[in-house]
Amino acid sequence: MIQAHDSLIVLILGRGLIPVTQLFxxxxxxxxxxxxxxxxxxxxxxxxxxxxxxxxFGTDASQSxxxxxxxxxxxxxxxxxxxxGGLCLIGGGEVLNYAALEIPxxxxxxxxxxxxxxxxxxxxxxxxxTGVSIVFSLSASNGDSHA
Amino acid sequence: xxxxxxxxxxxxxxxxxxxxxxxxxxxxQWCRPLALGAVAAMSALAGLNLIAVLTYGASRYAFxxxxxxxxxxxxxxxxxxxxxxxxSLLTLTSLVFAGxxxxxxxxxxxxxxxxxxxxxxxxxxxxxxxxxxxxxxxxLEVAALAGYALVGVSGGRALVSxxxxxxxxxxxxxxxxxxxxxxxxxxxTLSMADLGGRVPEMLASPAIVGGLTFIFLGxxxxxxxxxxxxxxxxxxxxxxxxxxxxxxxxVTKVAMIVWIxxxxxxxxxxxxxxxxxxxxxxxxxxxxxxxxxxxxxLTQREIKRMFAYGGISHMGLVLMAVSLGxxxxxxxxxxxxxxxxxxxxxxxxxxxxxxxQYGARTLDDLGGxxxxxxxxxxxxxxxxxxVGIPPxxxxxxxxxxxLGAIEAGNYFAVGAVILSTLLxxxxxxxxxxxxxxxxxxxxxxxHATPLSLRVSIAxxxxxxILLGVCSDPIVRVxxxxxxxxxx
Numbered sequence: 001m002i003q004a005h006d007s008l009i010v011l012i013l014g015r016g017l018i019p020v021t022q023l024f025x026x027x028x029x030x031x032x033x034x035x036x037x038x039x040x041x042x043x044x045x046x047x048x049x050x051x052x053x054x055x056x057f058g059t060d061a062s063q064s065x066x067x068x069x070x071x072x073x074x075x076x077x078x079x080x081x082x083x084x085g086g087l088c089l090i091g092g093g094e095v096l097n098y099a100a101l102e103i104p105x106x107x108x109x110x111x112x113x114x115x116x117x118x119x120x121x122x123x124x125x126x127x128x129x130t131g132v133s134i135v136f137s138l139s140a141s142n143g144d145s146h147a
Numbered sequence: 148x149x150x151x152x153x154x155x156x157x158x159x160x161x162x163x164x165x166x167x168x169x170x171x172x173x174x175x176q177w178c179r180p181l182a183l184g185a186v187a188a189m190s191a192l193a194g195l196n197l198i199a200v201l202t203y204g205a206s207r208y209a210f211x212x213x214x215x216x217x218x219x220x221x222x223x224x225x226x227x228x229x230x231x232x233x234x235s236l237l238t239l240t241s242l243v244f245a246g247x248x249x250x251x252x253x254x255x256x257x258x259x260x261x262x263x264x265x266x267x268x269x270x271x272x273x274x275x276x277x278x279x280x281x282x283x284x285x286x287l288e289v290a291a292l293a294g295y296a297l298v299g300v301s302g303g304r305a306l307v308s309x310x311x312x313x314x315x316x317x318x319x320x321x322x323x324x325x326x327x328x329x330x331x332x333x334x335x336t337l338s339m340a341d342l343g344g345r346v347p348e349m350l351a352s353p354a355i356v357g358g359l360t361f362i363f364l365g366x367x368x369x370x371x372x373x374x375x376x377x378x379x380x381x382x383x384x385x386x387x388x389x390x391x392x393x394x395x396x397x398v399t400k401v402a403m404i405v406w407i408x409x410x411x412x413x414x415x416x417x418x419x420x421x422x423x424x425x426x427x428x429x430x431x432x433x434x435x436x437x438x439x440x441x442x443x444x445l446t447q448r449e450i451k452r453m454f455a456y457g458g459i460s461h462m463g464l465v466l467m468a469v470s471l472g473x474x475x476x477x478x479x480x481x482x483x484x485x486x487x488x489x490x491x492x493x494x495x496x497x498x499x500x501x502x503x504q505y506g507a508r509t510l511d512d513l514g515g516x517x518x519x520x521x522x523x524x525x526x527x528x529x530x531x532x533x534v535g536i537p538p539x540x541x542x543x544x545x546x547x548x549x550l551g552a553i554e555a556g557n558y559f560a561v562g563a564v565i566l567s568t569l570l571x572x573x574x575x576x577x578x579x580x581x582x583x584x585x586x587x588x589x590x591x592x593x594h595a596t597p598l599s600l601r602v603s604i605a606x607x608x609x610x611x612i613l614l615g616v617c618s619d620p621i622v623r624v625x626x627x628x629x630x631x632x633x634x
């Protein structure tokens with residue numbers, strides 16, 4: 001159980017910082033194709049934005065709804081990863097061989113691009129959920145455990 | 148589709164494992180059928196995979212279509228196919244067994260239990276298939292993390308054992324990774340096939356010597372070779388009854404398979420390893436583990452702890468056998484490893500049933516178990532196999548190990564097998580003495596034995612007989628096609 005922070009400066013700064021962090025996380029996630037970045041780093045930054053809201057506004061605040069929702073997404077990211085990998089298998093290639101993603105109207109380069117983006121989104125989701133759930137379990141065991 | 152079988156063997160349990168938490172939020176009762184279905188499908192495919200490998204020969208699977216030096220590759224050969232089939236069948240039986248005891252021992256933790264078991268099962272398949280030393284590490288860690296959580300899944304006293312297992316297991320993984328780093332620094336490759344071409348010529352290099360020693364020490368913790376076995380008895384004793392059979396039949400065995408891969412596929416069977424510390428006296432280390440493990444089992448009062456030490460003793464025998472370095476001993480060792488996996492599952496099924504039905508945790512409580520004849524019968528059968536009495540699988544495993552030891556001229560090893568056999572006989576005599584003469588409890592068990600416990604115990608008992616009867620073809624397959632090149 002984390003309480004809201006009592007400093008006005010932190011609250012105001014947090015309100016400005018969290019959306020920027022989220023945007024930057026998404027940028028890192030999607031720019032991983034051409035430059036440094038990718039699913040893992042992007043996921044960590046997305047998790048950071050949710051953790052900021054937890055630490056600044058407290059676990060029960062309306063701003064932390066996203067973090068609570070994220071907890072239910074345990075495994076969704078890995079499922080997405082496995083789903084894309086399995087689609088390649090159905091397309092006749094090896095697992096994760098994105099060239100075998102049979103999507104009409106896309107050439108091989110576009111298929112590879114799409115496949116990598118989707119698996120990276122899966123990785124990012126899973127990393128973000130894991131980061132948030134670690135904070136939730138650590139904060140729960142402090143006060144209100146052993147009910 | 149045949150060439151994709153290794154990937155499917157991993158993907159099926161893995162995808163079900165990650166979707167169980169989502170399903171389990173609303174429909175907890177669906178977890179068990181889904182898990183059982185996934186492992187049953189995996190077992191069927193593993194059988195198909197073994198047939199395919201025996202028919203078409205070994206194959207390599209390149210993930211993403213990228214071949215070995217660039218991409219990640221899996222090696223699907225006879226050894227891997229046999230081990231994965233054993234693993235998946237035993238997981239299936241363990242899941243059937245868990246259905247009988249899980250409601251009582253796990254309480255509300257059913258969803259994490261099935262998730263972790265499937266996750267560990269898929270990761271262990273990955274360890275067996277992986278053809279490069281780094282991916283072995285990754286899958287070993289996934290399997291180990293799931294294992295730590297499984298030991299502590301029901302909370303209580305098991306959490307302390309789980310924590311100890313976590314510390315020691317992480318130490319083992321770190322040592323393994325350190326060794327892999329040394330090998331990579333010296334050779335510039337992680338693929339087992341490439342390492343196998345470079346390491347034998349570089350055995351004098353201090354980096355290789357250090358790397359191999361670290362890798363062995365790391366894996367020895369996972370294999371629970373004495374004196375690095377400290378985590379195992381506590382973890383298996385305090386783990387929930389539904390968990391211990393699965394862990395006991397898989398974790399140490401797969402670590403042994405990894406060592407066999409490193410020893411014979413990377414270093415090579417004919418390499419001169421006399422100057423490498425520790426690795427030069429692996430057969431002695433195995434012999435010591437075999438005898439000392441059985442000796443420690445003799446001194447135990449708790450049933451599960453006794454069986455855990457029995458398992459340590461058998462891993463020592465396997466390590467000794469494969470280190471003797473001739474085909475007979477190698478095939479005998481691998482065959483004994485399969486037997487040991489089945490026997491460990493059977494022993495912990497029986498110990499779990501004793502706890503679940505009769506509340507019998509120590510030898511003194513065993514008196515109540517003599518009335519159900521099927522239970523006593525199964526226990527006698529498993530004991531026969533543990534000691535090594537025909538027609539059970541254990542006998543033929545030990546027989547081949549002794550033949551291999553004689554072939555190698557290593558009479559110390561022959562003595563160790565015989566001594567550990569006598570000590571194993573000793574602790575089973577002690578167990579049966581309590582079973583047949585111990586005081587009967589005042590009240591009979593209040594509930595009938597669930598069908599799932601009977602089915603799982605019956606199938607492992609049948610497997611023990613089957614392994615004994617079919618030992619000749621299995622050992623022949625191991626001798627003809629599962630041997631490393633050059634042995």
